[in-house]
Amino acid sequence: MPAYDAYTFASFRRTMTVLAGAAALTIPLAIMPLPAFADDYDATIQDIQKTMGGVPSFISQFPKAGLPGAWSELKAIEFSDKTALPPKTKALISLAVAAQIPCTYCIWADTQSAKQAGATDQEIQEAVAMAALTRHWSTIFNGMQVDFETFKKDLGGEMSAAK
Incomplete structure (x- = not known):
């Protein structure tokens, strides 16, 4: 699991607490999927290059923090031949x-x-x-x-x- 700084985790925790409302939120980290962050960006760009044979210019307009997750979803559903x-x-x-x-x-x-x-x-x-x-x-x-x-x-x- 990648290392996340204290600020990132605290911010994520505050967001989850707001989403949960007044109820206390305790999710064991071992089972909680953490969101992809910008440090996965370079690997994502390399995977796009490998998969598509190039990186479309509009990719540079996509938020860096969101690209790894968006690409993963696109690749797993639209580009995969191992779906229903x-x-x-x-x-x-x-x-x-x-x-x-x-x-x-x-x-x-x-x-x-x-x-x-x-x-x-x-x-x-x-x-x-x-x-x-x-x-x-x-x-x-x-x-x-x-x-x-x-x-x-x-x-x-x-x-x-x-x-």
Whole structure:
């Protein structure tokens, strides 16, 4: 475990106490995952370089203290082929969400990722259309304040009959 100075630990402890409210907070350090700090930054930059073949310039705009954790999450989910979803499916989901946000940067990158993972133009179009359909019906259900329990009852019967 890396060495943390007294100030860092005290600051972390104060934050956790505030989050816990009036209750006393005692978490054994052996089981408490400590956050990544900037001293992991250089190793993260090296890993990004190794994984991606370069370090995108926007990385320099990301807070140094947050980069190790953000990269770890991205690498473990999006870049890993050892997850429940195959890379093409993850890229299509990401593209569909990006189209709804909307995020021009993500749409471009996710389209490239989907194509690299073997997605056809038709699959990309269908993923985006599914996002649009979901947004459309979500707007209707929420805007018309459709009763959720009735909705579940209605579709529960309809869905089992459709099988």
